[in-house]
Amino acid sequence: MERKRKSLFDIFDELFDQIELVDKHLRRANREVMWNPYREELVPLTHIRDEVDYVVITADLPYVRNLNDIDITMTESEISIRARMCRTVKYEKWIPGFKDVEYKQWAKTIHLPFLINPSKATVRFKEHILEIRVPKKLS
Amino acid sequence: MYGKFVDVRKLEGAEPSVIIGLPDVGLVGVISAYYLIRKLTMREVAYFESPNLPPLAVVHDGLPFSPIRMFNWNNLVVLTSEVPIPSNLINEVVEALFKWVDDHRVKGIYCITGISVPNRLDIDKPAVYAVTSSEEIKVSVSSIGIKPLEEGILVGVPGVLIRESAKRNMKSVVLISETHEVYPDPGAAASSLEALSKLLGFEIDLKPLLEEAEEIRIRARDLMKRTLENMEAINKAQERDVPMLYYR
Numbered sequence: 001m002e003r004k005r006k007s008l009f010d011i012f013d014e015l016f017d018q019i020e021l022v023d024k025h026l027r028r029a030n031r032e033v034m035w036n037p038y039r040e041e042l043v044p045l046t047h048i049r050d051e052v053d054y055v056v057i058t059a060d061l062p063y064v065r066n067l068n069d070i071d072i073t074m075t076e077s078e079i080s081i082r083a084r085m086c087r088t089v090k091y092e093k094w095i096p097g098f099k100d101v102e103y104k105q106w107a108k109t110i111h112l113p114f115l116i117n118p119s120k121a122t123v124r125f126k127e128h129i130l131e132i133r134v135p136k137k138l139s
Numbered sequence: 140m141y142g143k144f145v146d147v148r149k150l151e152g153a154e155p156s157v158i159i160g161l162p163d164v165g166l167v168g169v170i171s172a173y174y175l176i177r178k179l180t181m182r183e184v185a186y187f188e189s190p191n192l193p194p195l196a197v198v199h200d201g202l203p204f205s206p207i208r209m210f211n212w213n214n215l216v217v218l219t220s221e222v223p224i225p226s227n228l229i230n231e232v233v234e235a236l237f238k239w240v241d242d243h244r245v246k247g248i249y250c251i252t253g254i255s256v257p258n259r260l261d262i263d264k265p266a267v268y269a270v271t272s273s274e275e276i277k278v279s280v281s282s283i284g285i286k287p288l289e290e291g292i293l294v295g296v297p298g299v300l301i302r303e304s305a306k307r308n309m310k311s312v313v314l315i316s317e318t319h320e321v322y323p324d325p326g327a328a329a330s331s332l333e334a335l336s337k338l339l340g341f342e343i344d345l346k347p348l349l350e351e352a353e354e355i356r357i358r359a360r361d362l363m364k365r366t367l368e369n370m371e372a373i374n375k376a377q378e379r380d381v382p383m384l385y386y387r
Contacts, residue, residue, distance in 0.1 A: 034360050034361050034364060042357070042360075044360075045321060045322055045360055045363055045364065047320065047321045047322075049257065058260075058322075060319075060322040060323075060356060060360075062352075062353035062354070062356040062357050063353055063357070089357055126260055127260065127326075128353060128356070129260055129319075129322065131260065
């Protein structure tokens, strides 16, 4: 069967959609706070690396001891990470009202600038850094 | 109006060496500075003052401080900052530093920074490279096993500092450790401090730094996030560019 070739306009439309998604992602990351005292959760630093056919997502998870303490859920456009710490973290000298909170876990939902194929993801956990390597979903 | 370092106390030692550790890739410099200040029980000797500083004060034990300060023990001075240095302040801080350096007969400047490597997770002990202000210093630094960074681009304070040092004939070394791109990296700081201790001939126990690594990574998260935003603003990604000209 003959494949329909994309027009230049389609290519530009796709490119602008991608740029918009990345921009949205960056704006959301900038607004994000690094802790949620109401749920006793810390928000980990995360990073998304584009490796052409793959996306590599990492998260810094100090005080998490192994992969069994991490719950990962994935959809085509989001990855949620929840990880239990081996000890609680407290900011004793911090703002009154928040300084008695004991943070017990890491939690974050990462909105991806690409669609992924979650069933083919591979995961490793080394030096308290979680690395999820997942192929992009080809359109 | 231009910024300056204001002395708050007399220096302990003569002809000091200045060690710079500012918020940068992997927070290598800041973690190194923090560890030296704590381990050597350094005391504040000067702070940076400028109308161009971000409108904030850092509060410790109920008292306000400038975010950019110098600490001293014996003949070592550590310059660090608790907030990222905005791009419009980089030249000003370096200029003020050189004025302070002239006034205090400084022997050498050592700037600790990082360069992100994508495979950091697979590196047990990050390598440290050096950029020096002269050929002579490059030879002496190489002789103790610290390889020079042959080609590259330094962005931010390390770049301005080393360029100005070469121009002013000041002995300066920028130590660049392999590091995580977006995470605080105490392991990279340990490698840098090991190289620094070789250069300056002092001994420092780095075991506690590695033992405290997880705690440091948790405490440094907010600064890392702000630093990443600042790195975007100063186009730090240029450090991964290959310079076109190979002429000397």
